[in-house]
Amino acid sequence: MLDADRLLHRMAAGLDLPGDVFGCTHLVRDDRPRVVVSLSLASRPLPDTLRERLAGYGAVFPGLPDEVGRAVLYPGVSTLTGTLTVAELLVGSAIARVTVLGTPEPPGPDTRVVTRDHVRPQWQRDELVLAATPALGGTLVPFEAPDPTPCCADH
Known part of the structure; x- marks a missing residue:
């Protein structure tokens, strides 16, 4: 989890994310258990330009992995x-x-x-x-x- 936290903080710094972004970690429990991160905005979808820049950090998928993410980045x-x-x-x-x-x-x-x-x-x-x-x-x-x-x- 700490590595995922650090990744979210690096992304926030490197991508100049807006202040209303939510950056969360999610535990994926399938045949390949792992921690994934998500970014979302409360009132609008992520801009395409941001999605393109996110690709530099790994695979980008639409939507959230689950509804119970652990928030690392959030307003306030x-x-x-x-x-x-x-x-x-x-x-x-x-x-x-x-x-x-x-x-x-x-x-x-x-x-x-x-x-x-x-x-x-x-x-x-x-x-x-x-x-x-x-x-x-x-x-x-x-x-x-x-x-x-x-x-x-x-x-």
Whole structure:
């Protein structure tokens, strides 16, 4: 996954992608399991010129591999650094909801989220949802760690 994240960041820098782009990773579980990346825009298709430039990074296919991609690039991601409240996170980015693992209720808007500068929400029913876990001092942290341990990194 980290290699796919890096590829998306290289593509964003090298292709001068618009700020409203969504860059996601997807796990493909078929006879050749792998991670693929996707780029999309919320309000319009990717321009043909961008599709042509993407070919330099690998095969380009129309559409998305699945509906549950893990977002690496999305509107507002660059502002999700340090510690923010849930309200700030939702207002400042394309993330629609925050869930807390193990609890049925959403966190309150004033709940602090320690981002660790690594916020990877997933698509769920056409909206970006950040899964978080409780942390010290009544804070939350995104479920996905920025530096996963080797035993978990390849799942």
